[in-house]
Amino acid sequence: MSKVIDVELRNIMKKFQNNVVVRDFNLQVEQGEFVSFLGPSGCGKTTTLNMIAGFLDPDEGELLIKGRRMNGVPPYKRELGMVFQTYSLFPHMTVAENVAYGLKLRKVGKAEMQERVKRVLELVKLPHVAERYPKQLSGGQRQRIAIARALVIEPSLLLLDEPLSNLDAKLREELRDELKRLHQEIGVTTIFVTHDQEEALSLSDRIVVLNHGRVEQIGTPEEIYNRPASEFVHTFIGKTNRLEGVVLAQDGESLTVKTMGGLIVRAARQQRVFVPGERVAMFVRPEKIRMADGAAASEVNHVSGQLMIASFLGAFTECEVKVGGHTLSVKVQMDGQGMPLTPGRAVNCRWESEDVLVMPAERG
Amino acid sequence: MSKRISILLLTAPSMIVLLGVFLIPMLLMLLLSFQDDTQAFSLQNYLLFIQDPFYLEILWRTIRISLWTVLCTLLLGFPVAMFMAQASGRMRGVVTILILAPHLISVVIRNFGWVVVLGEKGWINETLLRLGVIDQPLRLMYNELGVVIGLTDSFIAYMVLAIATSLYAIDPSLSKVASILGASRLRTFFTVTLPLTLPGIIAGTTLVFSLSMSAFVTPALMGGTSVKVMPVIAYEQIMSTLNWPLGAALSFLLLGSTILLVTLYTRLIETKRYKEVFAS
Numbered sequence: 100m101s102k103v104i105d106v107e108l109r110n111i112m113k114k115f116q117n118n119v120v121v122r123d124f125n126l127q128v129e130q131g132e133f134v135s136f137l138g139p140s141g142c143g144k145t146t147t148l149n150m151i152a153g154f155l156d157p158d159e160g161e162l163l164i165k166g167r168r169m170n171g172v173p174p175y176k177r178e179l180g181m182v183f184q185t186y187s188l189f190p191h192m193t194v195a196e197n198v199a200y201g202l203k204l205r206k207v208g209k210a211e212m213q214e215r216v217k218r219v220l221e222l223v224k225l226p227h228v229a230e231r232y233p234k235q236l237s238g239g240q241r242q243r244i245a246i247a248r249a250l251v252i253e254p255s256l257l258l259l260d261e262p263l264s265n266l267d268a269k270l271r272e273e274l275r276d277e278l279k280r281l282h283q284e285i286g287v288t289t290i291f292v293t294h295d296q297e298e299a300l301s302l303s304d305r306i307v308v309l310n311h312g313r314v315e316q317i318g319t320p321e322e323i324y325n326r327p328a329s330e331f332v333h334t335f336i337g338k339t340n341r342l343e344g345v346v347l348a349q350d351g352e353s354l355t356v357k358t359m360g361g362l363i364v365r366a367a368r369q370q371r372v373f374v375p376g377e378r379v380a381m382f383v384r385p386e387k388i389r390m391a392d393g394a395a396a397s398e399v400n401h402v403s404g405q406l407m408i409a410s411f412l413g414a415f416t417e418c419e420v421k422v423g424g425h426t427l428s429v430k431v432q433m434d435g436q437g438m439p440l441t442p443g444r445a446v447n448c449r450w451e452s453e454d455v456l457v458m459p460a461e462r463g
Numbered sequence: 464m465s466k467r468i469s470i471l472l473l474t475a476p477s478m479i480v481l482l483g484v485f486l487i488p489m490l491l492m493l494l495l496s497f498q499d500d501t502q503a504f505s506l507q508n509y510l511l512f513i514q515d516p517f518y519l520e521i522l523w524r525t526i527r528i529s530l531w532t533v534l535c536t537l538l539l540g541f542p543v544a545m546f547m548a549q550a551s552g553r554m555r556g557v558v559t560i561l562i563l564a565p566h567l568i569s570v571v572i573r574n575f576g577w578v579v580v581l582g583e584k585g586w587i588n589e590t591l592l593r594l595g596v597i598d599q600p601l602r603l604m605y606n607e608l609g610v611v612i613g614l615t616d617s618f619i620a621y622m623v624l625a626i627a628t629s630l631y632a633i634d635p636s637l638s639k640v641a642s643i644l645g646a647s648r649l650r651t652f653f654t655v656t657l658p659l660t661l662p663g664i665i666a667g668t669t670l671v672f673s674l675s676m677s678a679f680v681t682p683a684l685m686g687g688t689s690v691k692v693m694p695v696i697a698y699e700q701i702m703s704t705l706n707w708p709l710g711a712a713l714s715f716l717l718l719g720s721t722i723l724l725v726t727l728y729t730r731l732i733e734t735k736r737y738k739e740v741f742a743s
Contacts, residue, residue, distance in 0.1 A: 152643055174642040181643045187636040191658045191740045200654075201644035232739055252644065 103130040104166070105256060105288040106151065111160035113146055120146050121312045124160070131286045135299040138309035139335070144292045145260060147309075151290060152258055153177050165255055180249030180287070181258040184265055186241040188233035194220070194244050195229040201252040219251040220244075222281065239270045243277070250285065259291040263298060271298075278302060296336045300324065308332045326370075330458045333382055340388070340427050342381045343460055346373045353452055355399070356381060360424025365399045366455035378460040385430040387454035390418065392438045395447035400455075403447050409440035416440060420448055496711035508712035518696075518713075522720060525692040528607055528682070529675035532614040536671050537664070539615065540622035544663075545656075547623070548630035555627075562620045574613055574684040581609060605687035613685035614675050621674070622667040629663025630656070662741050665732060669725050676721045693717040 104127045111124035121143040128134050136144035149155040150162060153174035162169045169177060188197050195216050202212045220226045223243040233241055242262055249257060259278075263271045279302055282289055293299050299306050300320040308315040308323060308331075316328035327333035334341070344358035354366045354373055364381055373379060394403040404422035409431075418429045418440065427448060431440070438444070499505035512518045543562070547555050565573060579585055581603035588600040603609060633656065641651040679694040686692070693713060700710035 152639075154639060154642075173647075174639070175645045175647055177643070178645075179643055181640070183636045183640065185634060185636055187634060187640045189637060189640075189655060191736075200641070200646075204645040204650070248640075248644070258643075 104128065105130045105132070105164065106290070107161075107163040108147075108151075109161040109163070111147065111150065111157045111162065113143075113150060113155065113157050119312055121150075121157075124314055126307060126314075126317065128288060128290065130288055133282050133289045133291065133302055133304045135291045135293055135303040135306045136309060137293055137296060137299040137306050137336075138315075139294060141311075142309040143312040144294075144309050146312075148258055148260055148290060148292045151256075152179060152181055178252070178254055179256050179258055180252060180254030182242070182245045182249050182260065182262045184261040186233070186238070186245050186265070188241055188244055188248070190233050193230055193232055194225075194236070197233065197244060198248045198251050200248065205252065215251055219247045222250070222284070223247045223277070238266055239274060242266065242274060246278075246281070250281070250287070254287065257287045257289045259289065261292055261294070263293070263295070275301060300336070308335065310335070327456070330380060330382075333456060333458070338385050338428060339382045340385065340425075342383070342425060344379060344381065346375050346377045346379055348375055349373055354457060356457070358423075358425065360422070362402055362423055362425065363399050364455060365452045366457045367451075367453045369457045371457075371459070373457065373459075380458050380460045382456040382458070383427075383450050383454055385417070385428040386415075388427060388429045388448050388450045390420065390429050390431055390446050390448050392444075393447060394445055395449070400452055401447060401449040403445065406440060406442055406444045406446050408442060420446060422448060492711045493715060495708050496715050498708045508709045509716070511709070512712065512716055521691055521696055522693055522716065524607070524690070525676055525694075525717070526720070526724070528610050528614070528690075528692060529672050531607075531611045532618065532675040533668050533672050535611060535615040536619045536622040537668060540619050540667070541626060543619075543623045544626035544630055547627045548633075559624070562623055565616070566620065570617060570680050571684065573616065574681055577604065577609070577613055577616070577685060581612065604685050605689060607686070607690055609685040609687075610682045610690055610692070613681040614678055617678070617681055618671045618674050621670045625667035625670065626660055626663040629660045629666075633659050661732070661737065665729060669729065672728075673721055673725060676717060 106126070106128040108124050108126045111121060112119065113121040120141075124143075124147060126134075136147060138144050146155065150157050151164070151169075153169065153172060153176075156171060164177065164179075188194075189200065192200065198216045198219060199212050202215060207215070216229070217226065220229060223246055225240060225243055225247070228236060228240060228244070233244070236244065242265075246262070262278075263274055266274060275298055278291075282302075291299070291302060300323075303320055305317060305319055306323050307317045310331050316323060316332045318326070318328075323332060324336055327336070333339060342356075342358045342360070342362070342364065344356040344362075344364065346354060347357050347363075348355045349372075352368055354369065356364045356366065356379060358364060358381070366381060390406075395401045402422045404420040404427070406418060407421050407426070408419040410417045414432075416431045418431055420427045420429055429448060438446075496508055497504055497506065499507050543558070547558050550558065580587060582588070583600045585603070587603060588597075591597045592600065604612070637655050637659075638651050641655045642648075646654060677694055678692075679698060682690060682692045683695050683698075686695075694717065697710045697713040697717065700706045700713060704710075
């Protein structure tokens with residue numbers, strides 16, 4: 100069974116004056132897929148979304164939606180739904196009128212319009228606010244209505260431009276789950292722009308990581324997290340420890356590296372081949388490091404250190420451990436039988452060679 | 464308590480000035496308007512106005528000219544305000560200066576400037592005659608058209624700035640939303656931009672209307688002797704005919720009709736919905 104491609108970007112390039120903000124963007128989004136554009140501000144994610152929406156036109160490349168070439172087609176002829184960061188409800192219309200706006204433009208009959216407005220308000224669990232004005236709603240409610248307004252026209256594609264960024268932490272999480280539920284229920288193809296890696300990881304089928312207008316990696320959340328294509332992807336997504344060093348030895352199965360701080364680290368086989376003498380950067384996630392009381396026997400990937408800072412964060416405690424010339428960040432699960440985490444304590448840290456990621460050193 | 468006293472003290476000088484030069488003279492004029500030739504109390508000035516079609520026609524002409532001025536400043540000013548709203552901060556400053564700059568020159572001088580443009584030997588007529596478009600010069604001033612042109616020139620800045628202020632407050636993503644929901648630019652303008660500019664339109668139109676109703680210099684210079692409006696005949700009664708009571712009555716009739724029309728207008732337009740949407 101061949102898959103239906105809803106959106107296709109072919110070699111998209113966009114520049115403002117002489118400044119190239121998006122280059123060589125290639126992507127195929129399948130029907131029903133939830134794809135996130137993730138990256139820091141200025142990475143080109145919003146520019147790309149605006150090109151898909153039709154507010155901007157690519158300088159090079161082709162954009163196809165449902166197989167139709169869209170270059171030069173104005174936004175109002177694209178049949179899309181879009182939700183903005185600032186809610187953007189029409190303040191002079193009631194909630195029901197806001198939601199009905201797109202239906203009115205499509206000359207939907209009155210009875211059907213009322214029915215569809217009612218249904219979509221139930222979908223976002225706000226059927227009781229239909230007669231209110233936007234300013235009488237809370238931020239979370241406004242964003243739900245904005246989503247309802249985008250969905251009611253049954254768009255071929257839903258574009259979300261950082262829709263959760265203006266909400267406070269708890270509400271953001273709530274609405275994130277809501278988005279996930281809505282996507283599962285109606286299965287509309289969705290492109291979601293965010294700078295928040297957690298949002299991207301939890302919602303997406305696939306993530307496009309962008310940096311300086313370039314696509315760094317396209318992959319599932321697991322691929323992005325566990326098999327990052329570049330140092331940027333790895334460091335942008337999740338917390339990590341970075342250790343720089345020089346390759347001492349390399350056999351078929353593993354790689355031994357001496358760090359600048361004097362540690363000997365062994366890493367399991369990497370996708371790329373490294374040669375002895377090569378400068379590398381190694382990464383170990385804080386949650387992959389196990390910490391225990393007392394000094395370490397001098398083994399590989401097992402080091403002695405001193406606990407410097409312990410920050411209790413509820414489900415876990417984040418520790419900083421000074422090891423030789425390095426400071427390691429370690430995530431410790433609190434299970435009651437743990438040792439007291441007093442600063443200054445002698446501890447040892449251990450990790451598996453499979454959990455070490457090695458990249459060519461870009462800096463330094 | 465002491466705060467109230469200090470507020471009273473601080474406002475006292477301006478209050479006294481307003482009382483002395485504005486409120487008291489107004490009251491004196493009001494009393495004067497109810498006097499006849501023998502200085503006895505009488506309604507004759509007001510009755511004269513109601514009974515004489517000459518005066519009613521002048522009031523109607525004043526209103527008519529003011530309404531045309533409102534329409535012209537609105538239609539010409541809206542695009543300028545739109546341009547300002549989407550321009551950069553720097554460009555906005557430049558346009559604001561350009562709009563206000565003519566006000567640095569006395570309105571008398573500016574009206575004479577219009578003679579050079581609109582007069583019988585003005586460049587519009589000269590050009591059209593030379594091109595053979597017309598054989599007789601067009602009458603572009605010393606009629607109602609001339610007055611409307613002059614007033615539009617005088618008051619368009621108020622309209623532009625009032626509307627621009629309203630436009631600045633509109634979230635630019637609203638027109639993006641309308642567009643993505645399927646509205647053409649024209650549709651977006653009429654369903655989103657225009658309704659949200661209503662407070663500015665109301666402010667601009669009432670301002671320009673009131674100013675036009677009470678304008679004296681421009682109608683006197685651009686209208687000549689044939690196009691008389693209320694302020695002009697009130698002036699004539701007081702300065703030439705020396706019939707102060709009638710002049711006073713005409714002034715209050717003008718004031719009354721302006722207040723009445725503006726009140727009716729705002730009542731009509733500020734519906735329940737308007738209040739719900741725009742109340743702060």
